[in-house]
Amino acid sequence: MSDFLEPAPATILERVNRDAAKKERVFIRVAADLDADGRFGCRWLVVTDRRVLLIDRAADRELSLHEIQSAQLDALVGGGRLVLRNGNRELGVLHFTNSALPKFAEAAAGIERLIRTGEAGLPAMVDRVRCESCRRLLPEKNGVCPKCLDRWSTVRALFRHLAPYRLPLLSLVAVLAVSIAAELAAPLAVRQILDRIVVPGMALGLLAWLVGILLAARLAMWLCETARGRLSVWLGHRVTADIRQTLFERVVRFPMRSIDGLSTATLLSRFVNDIARLEEFLGSGAPLLVMSALLLAGILAVLLYLSPSLTAAILLPVPLIILWTWFLWKRLRKAQDKQSASLASLSVQVSESLSGIRVVKAFCQEDKEYQRFQERNDRVRQRSAEAERESFIFFTVIYLLMNTGVFLIWFIGGRQVLQSTLTIGSLLAAASYLWMLYWPLQWFGQVSNSLNQAMTGAVQFFELTDSPVEEHCVPGLPVRRIQGLVRFRNVTFGYNANRPVLNEINFQVEPGEAIGIIGRSGTGKTTLMNLLCRFYEADRGAILVDGVDIRDYRLDEVRTQVAIVPQETFLFNGTIEENIRYGRPDATLEQIVAAARMANAHKFILERADGYDSLVGAGGDRLSGGERQRIAIARAILANPQILILDEATSSLDVESELAIQRALARVARNRTTFIIAHRLSTVRNVDRLLVLERGRIVETGTYDELLARKGLLWEFATAYAETRDLQ
Amino acid sequence: MATNAKGIRLSRTSGGGLLLTLPDGRSFAGIQVVRAAPLSHPTHYICFLDSEGKEIFMMRDLSDLAPEDRPLMEEELRARYISSVIHRVISLRREGGTLYWETETDRGFREFVVQSSDENVRWLGERSLLLIDVDGNRLTVPDISELDRASARIVADNLI
Secondary structure (H helix, E strand, O other), X not given: OEOEEOOOOHHHHHHHHHOOOOOOOEEEEEEEEEOOOOOEEEEEEEEEOOEEEEEOOOOEEEEEOOOOOEEEEEEEEOEEEEEEEEOOEEEEEEEEEXXXXXXXXXXXXXXXXXXXXXXOOEOOOXXXXXXOOOOOEOOOOOOOOOOOOOHHHHHHHHHHHHHHHHHHHHHHHHHHHHHHHHHHHHHHHHHHHHHHHHOOOOOHHHHHHHHHHHHHHHHHHHHHHHHHHHHHHHHHHHHHHXXXXXXXXXXXXXXXXXHXXXXXXXXXXXXXXXXXXXXXXXXXXXXHHHHHHHHHHHHHHHHXXXXXXXXXXXXXXXXXXXXXXXXXXXXXXXXXXXXXXXXXHHHHHHHHHHHOHHHHHHOOOHHHHHHHHHHHHHHHHHHHHHHHHHHHHHHHXXXXXXXXHHHHHHHHHHXXXXXXXXXXXXXXXXXXXXXXXXXXXXHHHHHHHHHHHXXXXXXXXHHHHOOOOOOOOOOOOOOOOOOOOEEEEXXXXXXXXXXXXXXXXXXXXXXXXXXXXXXXXXXXXXXXXXXXXXXXOOOEEEXXXXXXXXXXXXXXXXXXXXXXXXXXXXXXXXXXXXXHHOOOOOOOHHHHHHHHHHOOOHHHHHOXXXXXXXXXXXXXXXXXXXXXXXXXXXXXXXXXXXXXXEEOOOOOOOHHHHHHHHHHHHHHOOOOEEEEEOOOHHHHOOOOEEEEEEOOEEEEEEOHHHHHHHOOHHHHHHHHHHHHHHHO | OOXXXXXXXXXXXXXXXXXXXXOOOOEXXXXXXXXXXXXXXXXXXXXXXXXXXXXXXXXXXXXXXXXXXXXXHHHHHHHHEOEEEEEEEEEEEEEOXXXXXXXXXXXEEEEEEEEOOOOOEEEEOOOEEEEEOOOOOEEXXXXXXXXXXXXXXXXXXXXX
């Protein structure tokens, strides 16, 4: 059992300890972010084994734990409140915003448990909304702080993924080095031509040589450029494909709880957006970054060699260029973001108006749609003009600044030529290097942005790949053949710790028994079976199969011998045969047909032109609901499990086909334990025993007729069911 | 289901809940007050729900309520709708699709993060703005043009 304690300032701790007569145990200490007047502030809730304290700036309220009979959490709009009650009397109320709601939901459940059992039983983790080191608010709960992310460990992790490509990587660096050398060589050759040939009028042979060097340099640059492009693109795609593969492999092995915690949108964004950024960075950003750095170093070295004083003059506008880029690049980006957002909203409107064109026409709202379009179109025009203006200003000023360098170099260099301290060739070479120098400089300002995004993407990504996965076979666990004796012992479980779905479930099922599970929707029927499949682990209590705790089985043994036909049947895009075969890839067609026969699916499959080779379409949308269900049942039967779970698996079928399937199942189910969850009572008419669930507890067990005679919940369902049948 | 609120009375029970008494003498304890359209009509169309969540009746206009009951009603609404009104924007940073705000609101200083999207940054008409931060908290700017110049500029510069 752990406690639920938030770090609190010393004054608060003092106030808790001040009037504590004896040592007491503090279970819960959390801060609400609204004070008694509803202003943002701080109010502490402290729960010990004897008292509950509400500590405000001004006053403390102290309640004895015995007084409190209930701790209720009310969700309000934009926040919530915790009400401590004794009967109908409110003893204390605490308000908070949505930011604090999750922890107070835990706290409320903890107080309730404390009152009943004397233990709070709370998670030790409180959600992180701020970065722990720089206190900055995080863009995602428990996410990565973009400012403090550990760049080096991420870079190292990236390098691990690059390691298999050491050779191409090295050749890429070599290519870059050659291309830079060639780029640097060209102006030097020109300098020689000017200084040795044109001015003094010397040998033609040397001229031919020098021009040859120029030509070779250009050729080398061109070749290297092509090679660089191909290599870096190839590498970028390769590495990102690897990373994507790793991510996918990990994600499919995550436990269900972790998968529930990730929204599909978040996962998709990891797979698509973050990887795209990483890919862009690895493919073009990183090589350019390396190249620019090398080029800068090379140019500076050559310039210093040509003339240190000229170099100083050239470097004069550099700080200005860097500053300008630094300041204005963000503005430019913002304007471009706005422009693309306005375009997006325009296209959303077009597609909406056009896809709803019947409604538009039916209600004569063409004019209104026209006006809405006009507004958005105007906005696109404005935003585009703004973006253009920003980019115009940005680049003109950059050019202007670069040109000051040109003026400086011609003036200072020209004077040095007049004084004969510099040759004309050197001056011209320095002038060409000037342009080569400035471009990478202003490019650095831009790359920092894409570098940041790529890094954040990479961090989030490695965080996912580093999360724990399910172990399919823990070494040391023996392979066990399941007989089908199932026992739930005091099982309590909830998807959120503050709201248990199942409470103290106890029952036993003999091998080969067919059990029906009924109850209103949301009472935990599916959850019960999810636990048996070990999609989730019980919070308390144990599930025993053949007398052994389910956690002591190898996970793959459990999953292959317990088959479930879930409520929402899912078919993969492919043929009927592939879908039935899914759980048992080595099955022969005879076995597949036998399973389909048992599932009452054989007949409709044969009616199709392509029989078992018919395509089911995306998500099985070419089949009707009942057909999909029968294929899912065939899939489960083919897997030949010892325990079969049908979760509303025949709900879309007519009663006759349902009966046919049940008879077929009964024939082969002699020693197979079957669980059937159903809404329709006719589905569970013939099972051996029924479990009736109500609010997460088993309230009745027995055969259908026994329960009917008892006039309990099942009888209520049966009467209501008969009434609806009369209506039809 | 009357929409005329004349003659209804609100009071606090000793337990702390809200008690509604109708003109015909019927009374309901532990009621809730809910705005039908909290964004577009915050002071109109207020529904009274009983403790089971079933509607007792809807009041068309908050000012129909007896003046002496109105503070109680407002207190209850303020407790239920925990959204804040931004008076001043101290700073606003945009990083990629994330907006970092520091604001002065009717409930005091508040720092929050908004993932920029049409759902989280909602324009209610030309000049009124609703922000929903990453935790699901609600902050509003009822009228951009009533902000001080610096705040209005920050908002206009950063929001699309």
